[in-house]
Amino acid sequence: MQDQRIFPNIWCNGNAEEAGEFYAAAIPRTVSVVEARYPSEGLLDFQRDMAGKALTVAVTIGDTLVRLINAGPEFRPNPSISFILNFDPLDFGGDVAAARASLDVTWAALSAGGEVLMPLGEYPFSAHYGWVQDRYGVSWQLMLxxxxxxxxxxxxxxxxxxGAAQNRAAEAIDRYVALLGPDAAAGHRFPxxxxxxxxxPEAIMFxxxxxxxxxxxxxxxxVEMDAPFTNGVSLQVNCADQAEIDxxxxxxSAVPEAEQCGWLVDPFGVSWQIVPANMGELMQRPNAYEHMMGMKKLVIADF
Known part of the structure; x- marks a missing residue:
């Protein structure tokens, strides 16, 4: 397993369990498990219909954990944050045809009921590539x-x-690398x-x-487009202690009105969740859910 510090979270409109089962069937090396459920008491009025239902669903794709958040229709994923699936022939014993065939099967499953953003075909950067938005609004880039x-x-x-974040990819990379610790580093950069x-000309193609x-x-x-970052897909960082959270x-945090329950929006519009690493343990405390709902930045001592 990779040492994962950033966990993508996908906002689902009451169908996280269904979506998790879909991804487990559609994507190779994928497992879906209900991770936590809404409490039966202490919910806000607009959440009462969710009592006892899944709160989060953990979808493990290869070595990467992606979390589905079961909520309402307030947000929806869009192509601003997508997921590249790398079909490497080395994972298929060096068999290029087997890797390509697996990609094609996954493409057929993800595109059913979805929308093709870039057709599956040959491109300068990959002999077999396509970009699709699935039936739940999540975008996937499949690459041989x-x-x-x-x-x-x-x-x-x-x-x-x-849109508003156009031509800021290099700035964002530098900022995230500086913030995320000594084991963070920039990789390839092609203008x-x-x-x-x-x-x-200086903007980042990749x-x-x-x-x-x-x-x-x-x-x-x-291309001219405006797909702003939203809470539809957020990035979660599990922090060792309150000092790291702070x-x-x-x-x-760059948008004060967006601060809620450990969520924030950064200067580029990307949504983050900054949470304690022992969040599961904290949520077992009496009235923890109510305490969390009353916070903006999460304060461990206040659970």
Whole structure:
């Protein structure tokens, strides 16, 4: 298993269990488990219909945990944060045809009832690639990778900077690497080199950074679009103690009105959840759910 410090969370409209089962069937090496359920008491009025239902569903794809949050219709994922699935022939015993066939099966499952954003086909960067938004609004980039390339995890979250965040991918990479500790580092970075739609020559066509052995990619849009970052997909950091919570919260939070229950929005519009690493233990305390709902930044002593 990779040393994962950043956990993508996907907002679901009351159908997290269903979505988790769908991903477990559609994506190879994927398991879905209900992680926590809503309490039967202490819910706010708008949450009472969720009593006893799944609160979070843990979907493990390869070595990466993606969490589904079961909530209401307030938010929906969009292509601003997608998930690259790297089908590496080395994971299929060096058999390129087997890797390609597995990609095709996954593509068929994810595209059923969804929307194709880039057709499955050959591109300069991959012999077999496609980008699809599935029936739940989650975006996936399926890629047949080159065995001779640098190894990457099966799943790589990908940030797309457009609209108000256009041409800020490099700035974001540098900021995240500086904040996320000594085991964070930038990876490859390829600028457009020439003006491409809204992208300047210096804008990032593809960039990446890592935290430990976990990789995240970032790119500036090369076409006019406005897919703002939202709570539809957020990034969660599990913190060792209150000092780490305070440090990341102070450095990242840029929209005071967005602060709620450990959620914040950073200067680029990306939503983060800054939570204690022992959140599961804290939520077992009496009235913990009510205490959490009353907080903005999470304070461990107040659970």
């Amino acid at each position: 990778t080159k065995p001779e390339g640098d190894p990457r995890p099966f799943v790589v979250p990908s940030l797309l900077f457009s 457009y080199g020439a003006a491409t739609g809204p992208a300047t 960039g990446e950074f890592r935290v430990g052995d976990q990789w995240i990619s970032a790119m500036d849009s090369g 440090r990341l919260w102070d450095a990242l």
